[in-house]
Amino acid sequence: PPDLIAARPRLLLARVWAQFHMSRPRQAVRILKQAKILIGQLAERGEIDRATTRSLKAELQTLTAGVISATDRSRTATRVASRWLADFPEDEPFARGTLANICAFSHYSLGELDAARLRSLAARDHHAAANSVFGIVYCDLLLGLVEISAGNLAEARRLLDRACRLARERLGPGSYTEAMTAIFHVELAYEWNDLQGAERILHQHRQIIEECGLVVHEMACKLHLARLSAAHGRHDEAIVFLERAERLGIEKRYRRLTAAALNERVRLLLSRGDVRAARLALRSRGIEPSAESRPAPIHPLDEYAHIGAARVLIAEDHPAKAIAVLDRIAERMRRDGRLRGFMQVRALVAIAAHSAGETLLALAAVVDVVTLALPQNALRSLIDEGLPMREVLEFARSRIPAWSRNSSTATFVDTLLRELGKTAPERARPIAIAVKKQMLSSKETDVAALLLRAYTNRQLAESLSMAPDTVKWHLKNIFGKLGVSSRTEAVLKLKEIGLDAATERQLAG
Template sequence: MFIETKMHPPHLRGATVERPRLIAMLEQATEGKLAIVSSPAGFGKSTLLAQWAAKAGEGGGRVAWLSLDAQDNDLARFLKYITGTLNRTDAAIAAHALSLIESSPVTPVESILAGLVNDLSRMSEPVYLVLDDAHLIVSSEIAVFLNALVTYAPPALHIVLATRGELPAELAAMRMKGQVVNLGDNELRFSLDETDHYLRQICGLDLSTAGIVALHHKTEGWPAGLQLVSLTLAHEPSRESFIADFSGSQRDVAGFLAHEVLARQPAQVQDFLLRTAILERFNLGLVQAVSPDLDAETTLALIERSNLFLIALDSTGHWFRYHHLFSDFLRGKLEAWPEARRADLHRKASAWLSANGYVSDAVGHALAAGDKDMAADLVEKCATPIIMLGHLPLVMEWLNRLPPELVAARPRLLLTRVWAHFQTGRSRDGVRVLKQAKQLVARLRRDGALDEKTVRALQAELRTLTAGVVSGADWPRMATKLADRWLADYPEGEPFAHGTLSNISAFAHFSLGELDAARLAALKGRDYHTIAHSIFGIIYADLILGLVELSAGNLRQAHDLLARAMQQARQGLGANSYSEAMSAIIKVELLYEWDDLNSAERLLHQHRRVIEECGLVVHEMACKLHLARLAQAHGRHDEAIRHLERAEQLGIEKRYRRLTASALNDRVRLLLSRGDVAAARMALQLRGISLADSEKAKTIHPLDEYAHIGVARVLIAEGQPKRAIAVLERIAERQRRDGRLRGLIQVRALVAIAAHAAGETLQALAATVDLIALAQPQRAVRSLVDEGPPLKAALDFARGRIPAWSRPSETADFVERIGAALNRAGAGRAQAPVVGLPSKKPLSGKEMEVASFLMRAYSNRQLAQSLAMAPDTVKWHLKNIFGKLGVSNRTEAVLKLKEIGLVEPPERVG
């Protein structure tokens, strides 16, 4: 929930001192990207900016105002407020930012930045973003964001930072990026005319000219000091004597006059001021909560009429704050109160804020009260419903504000942190915290601190999260065994955890190619999430169902499921949420398969940034695979290979076998299309996959199928098609048994290619007919077209020998369409030159070791020292490596090694 008054300038009272000279300075400064207004407390900085903002708005500019406080150092909270206030100037700016931030498991900084810059670049009128009290920002993450926003700001955006003094180190670098106006004490002090106008016209004091001049000199034109003087003089019987005795130095004014002002107030007003000093901002309901025994409404009205350093935050007079100087003074006085009494004020404030939806602020007051249990209760009460919506940044914000020892003492808070690790793909962190939670639940149960009902609920959740982190670590078989065993005896009354465990089981079964089991588990998961009203869980169940039907070759059904998931995400979480992006990225694969490249590319780039920034590894890798395939389809092979290399590295880092193998298969196919057989073979070798092992394996695991398909490709390219067919037939047998008909298309295409190359006419015809029979119902095009000229040759061979393909029919039309698409792809295919004459021989183990250190640009001497070799031995290995790579020097060797996927070894320690 937004605190709306943070996003409006302070309300200007009817009588204020107009400062045209300073307004002109601000107008000039704000023509650039950045203006910094720096002045000490009490110099009227916020009032001046409010006056300037009103004038800027009258001139056609749009002013987005954000009053910062210490709690805004949380990145997600800051981004929500900064996009929220910009959206209020124009609905086209950051229209979907809130849903994106709240639905993403990781705060999507880059996506928000890009969205803001793009939206603002379309604005014709100037947009002024004012960040008041910027000195309170100490977060380095926010500083990086603001620096980037200034760097990439389009012409329409002008940023104004208002700070009490020097900016924190994190923001100091921004001074180099814009025009800086330093309105310090010399500029902001009242002139004598302004002092005269303020005291006589605004404050209504009947003072002599000598008295005005004396006060101006004694306060040195300090606006806050003059305000304090005016409050005292309003009740001073001998004004001239007071002025004569008043020292007036800025250092003394605050303490002396604030004491005088406070001491002259009725006891009830003094008590009210001190009680409400704990509040950053307040309305009548909140002050009544902390002062239930006082007439809050009357007292607040009296303070407002007395102009007692009260600043209205809206035009309706509902929300207020005290002047910073006065607030600091009051809090200093409040320190004299007993700690228990101060804690009681914070406790009451926390209770009211929590009851009225300001939970994050309520947590802060609960912690200030020293009531850690109350703070923890607040987080526990709200965490699960928010997780069910997928709003993880907010939950993490709360957890990070709680003391670590408090989180470690509460199983519910530990489990909340595991949920966050699980949904953000940090399995190792999840395992660590999960172990803590299990041990804590066991100990509390042993000590009798938990009743059996609570224990059962916690243990059920522990089981769900255990299966989740196991699945996230890419151990799908273990995940299915755990999940299916626990699902058979899951306690009632926990539909969210139950549904999540079903979804985990579904995805693990899908990863193993067990589509029927995956489909059943996902449907059950969807039912439980519907009972729990978990939007994120429902969307994820539909996503898994979409993946299952995609793998089964039911592409139209998969499309409908993914479209339903995207629609639910938009309706429940807002447009362009993380949940929508998850489903959209999978839908890209469908559009690509149907050869709708423009729609696929448009959808991919609409959601790419969110997925790359926040997505789970499965979605992030899928995104990279799509980028590579689209680049290849447009003939940009080098770009495609770079994307595939990154996908493989990510898969290796995250230990995600299935998509790593898929990226490797695509890269082998691309290298072979360039005629670089040696590089393709070596790419497999570097991943520990040998041709001999593929042939010896009795069974090929579904997670490794694509790597062995890559082996078959190399065998075909090296003129050994029969050996390739033997590998492919073992894969096809299992795919057909599992009903994974879409993957079977690629395998049967390669069998057709291999059989045609081997001169096995009947086998080539049978595979081609089977291929078309599989692809036509799915309308699958790219799985065929991406195989390029070798498949075109096999298809042309079959077309001349299958009479049914020459007669008018849907099948004949489909074959004609594939042939035409292959012709277009062949005409546009860019054949990259291959350096040298590549060898078919793989690098030996020792040559691999030398090659890996070669990539660090080691000299021959360094290589000899690092590998404990004689210099002549190093030279001999390098000569062999150059020969096998088909290169003539070190630079070409490093480029070739990068292309085939070799990475630098880690630095040795010691």
């Protein structure tokens, strides 16, 4: 009963743990304040002894740092966690280990990989002393994330395998502890272009993560649902997933998720030639794709949003401006040792330089990319860049003799080119300003054909075997391209520009 919970600090703290792990930091903050006041009152009245008070305050500190971290205030979280760890009760190994893990994750979020490694290794010792399976598994998970960021994918797999194995041995198959680790196996399988393996792992653990995962786990789940959909050519479905991920990031105040999803959405929009929609997507999140005279520092949590902006600049034939943005991000990633992200950014630099005719820069960048990608067998980050990446690789292979000889590098480049050839992007469709020149995608044409017949959204979804959200997405695109705001206006405009006959033929076909 609520009255009983309100009178018992342990029960209040248990509720905070639950809210924290279900990514509800605002609810957790309210209960934390309630618990802090109650602990102070009970201690003042002498109703709990000094040892119990110290234990409760240690747990309170751990949860406070956790909630701060969950609201994406990573610098504040590292500062308070480091201060409290310096004077933390030695007889509270679980709380101490958890606080060290929170500090480690916050350092990781800021790109401070060495600090993250040290904190997580210390946390593992504390959790081993506490005999906490969850704590030990989470330490290995964090260490795995650090190695993914560093570009050491084989070491990351070893750490994640160890964590999953311990979870299964001690807790049985299908536990939350296993799921929160396994979801990052999806990232490795996807990067290695094992799409079937990535899908199998994702769908095996998706339900648990979506019901009660931390934001970082939800982020991995939603981004890979989108990436796998896009890899199979279902771009509209992928964009719907990404829009949901962006909304989740805004709702949870988790900038890193919003930025990552935005970058992916921009990439997909540009792959089908919709530069206008890509620019609008960035503007809707407060980002203007242009070079500033005095550029402000780019926070690590916002990097991928600015990478998305650089993509738009390349598409709009401003490669020099794009390179200026990308170089700022790449320099920090290189300095931090985040070599996987550095590789991805240098791939875009190579694409931009090639489009600008900057031969030496394009070659230098693509050599960096292949040099970093080969040891970790990183394929999908490059395959997903599509035709521009293939053009850069073909350009470089004809000019770098070592890439034509019998070598591991030549084999890797050939594999990349072969896979890039399989995943030819949709032909870019011009999005003209003049209404008479507007073009609809094949899916949009299907929707428009039924729109002309006055189908409702539900009928559209059933007739075209689409999700309701996908139908809404297509309608929004159609309205934007026609410059209208209602179904009636859309029908009139379609007839006015002579697309009614074309869409009828599409329907008949």
